Amino acid sequence: MTQTSTTDTSHAVEPVDDPPIADEALGRRPLADGLSARHGAALMRTLSTPLAVLERGEGAWVWDVDGNRYLDFLAGIAVNSLGHASPIVAEVAARQAATLVHVSNYFATPSQVALAERLIRLTGAGENGRVYFGNSGAEAMEAAFKLARRNFVDGRHRILALHNSFHGRTMGALALTGKPSLQDPFRPMVAGVDHIDSTIAALEESIDDSVAALVLEPIKGEAGVLPLPEGFLVRARELTRQHGALLIIDEIQTGVGRTGAWFAYQHDGVVPDAVAIAKGIAGGIPIGALVTIGAASDLLIRGDHGSTFGGNPFATAVADAVLEEIERAGLVQNAAVRGEQLREVIEGIGSPLITEVRGRGLMIGVGVADGRAAELADAALQHGLIINAPNSDSLRIVPPLMIGDDEIAAFAELFRQTLADLPESAS
Numbered sequence: 501m502t503q504t505s506t507t508d509t510s511h512a513v514e515p516v517d518d519p520p521i522a523d524e525a526l527g528r529r530p531l532a533d534g535l536s537a538r539h540g541a542a543l544m545r546t547l548s549t550p551l552a553v554l555e556r557g558e559g560a561w562v563w564d565v566d567g568n569r570y571l572d573f574l575a576g577i578a579v580n581s582l583g584h585a586s587p588i589v590a591e592v593a594a595r596q597a598a599t600l601v602h603v604s605n606y607f608a609t610p611s612q613v614a615l616a617e618r619l620i621r622l623t624g625a626g627e628n629g630r631v632y633f634g635n636s637g638a639e640a641m642e643a644a645f646k647l648a649r650r651n652f653v654d655g656r657h658r659i660l661a662l663h664n665s666f667h668g669r670t671m672g673a674l675a676l677t678g679k680p681s682l683q684d685p686f687r688p689m690v691a692g693v694d695h696i697d698s699t700i701a702a703l704e705e706s707i708d709d710s711v712a713a714l715v716l717e718p719i720k721g722e723a724g725v726l727p728l729p730e731g732f733l734v735r736a737r738e739l740t741r742q743h744g745a746l747l748i749i750d751e752i753q754t755g756v757g758r759t760g761a762w763f764a765y766q767h768d769g770v771v772p773d774a775v776a777i778a779k780g781i782a783g784g785i786p787i788g789a790l791v792t793i794g795a796a797s798d799l800l801i802r803g804d805h806g807s808t809f810g811g812n813p814f815a816t817a818v819a820d821a822v823l824e825e826i827e828r829a830g831l832v833q834n835a836a837v838r839g840e841q842l843r844e845v846i847e848g849i850g851s852p853l854i855t856e857v858r859g860r861g862l863m864i865g866v867g868v869a870d871g872r873a874a875e876l877a878d879a880a881l882q883h884g885l886i887i888n889a890p891n892s893d894s895l896r897i898v899p900p901l902m903i904g905d906d907e908i909a910a911f912a913e914l915f916r917q918t919l920a921d922l923p924e925s926a927s
């Protein structure tokens with residue numbers, strides 16, 4: 501197996517000024533078929549060196565081109581809800597591809613309407629719920645940004661977002677993202693966003709009638725799976741309502757069952773004004789959605805927004821089938837139960853390197869001592885376990901929602917062995 505860098509390849513952040521370093525120079529075995537060099541030469545330098553060349557998958561497992569098997573507890577970053585090569589995804593995608601793939605939004609299709617109705621039901625959006633379809637998380641957040649701007653009335657001219665949040669890489673989503681290191685190379689940012697600390701005190705201090713929207717993740721995934729403080733969401737709901745601001749919840753990573761509820765805000769019994777959804781909704785087929793609730797559904801009007809591919813019959817048919825399967829197979833409940841089991845496994849190992857286990861359901865963050873998270877994720881990959889280190893102190897574990905006893909046992913074995921084989925001090 502290849503030696504690795506554990507940088508999240510979809511959001512690799514290091515600026516790369518020079519040509520890619522040869523695998524040999526990094527002490528890595530070159531990827532099969534000279535793919536390291538070809539990848540390095542042909543792909544935009546925004547990507548980091550690939551960890552492996554994967555060929556096929558089944559359930560929670562993937563195989564590389566050399567036949568090595570890995571337990572995939574990253575699941576394409578919380579995307580492959582039903583695991584790899586799901587027969588549901590395969591059958592519905594094949595059938596829809598042979599029937600109708602794309603028609604433009606001049607036309608409706610049955611799956612588009614069915615998916616919108618299902619999302620309205622699952623989010624609890626109720627009678628006046630509405631859905632906008634795009635193709636990614638960032639696009640869902642762009643729609644959310646426009647929604648917030650439509651609430652720039654009556655002296656409201658500010659959007660509040662949280663420090664250390666992640667909302668995507670397009671310019672609007674990036675302006676909402678609370679990470680200066682991602683924003684600095686691309687200033688000026690889209691105006692109107694103020695970032696605050698994730699504390700009730702900071703929120704109470706910052707919010708007033710000039711705020712048009714508060715945007716937040718219930719659990720900050722890219723920041724290392726950091727939950728909001730107890731009571732934050734409930735207070736956020738009270739304060740936004742009081743000041744006429746929208747509460748916009750980014751459930752792109754937490755949503756669609758991952759935390760043991762359809763949406764993480766449901767654990768707190770709050771109902772937001774808008775919910776952004778993407779990642780796990782279609783088992784790997786690109787699609788994003790913004791669901792609006794109540795009066796927020798009247799803010800965006802004809803001509804305000806659109807997307808050529810958004811809501812096409814292919815993506816919506818697969819998403820609707822994936823959600824149907826999550827409901828049928830009880831995978832939301834499974835995420836809650838399996839998450840508890842995983843947490844027990846990790847805590848039970850009792851490694852001094854593990855400082856904390858956080859998160860909810862199958863969205864687990866592991867605090868790692870001495871800044872050794874990347875080294876640990878690296879070592880895990882060499883043992884045949886895919887997890888990732890969003891930063892130097894945290895591991896992120898976001899397996900498919902369908903994992904059972906076998907996958908948990910395999911994880912326990914691989915993770916225990918990884919920790920046992922790790923040198924005493926940082927390499």
Ligand SMILES: *Cc1c(COP(=O)(O)O)cnc(C)c1O
Binds near residue numbers: 639641721751753779
């Ligand atoms: C991944 C993610 C995004 C961005 O989604 P893309 O599909 O990569 O554009 C936004 N917000 C959160 C919370 C995410 O986890």
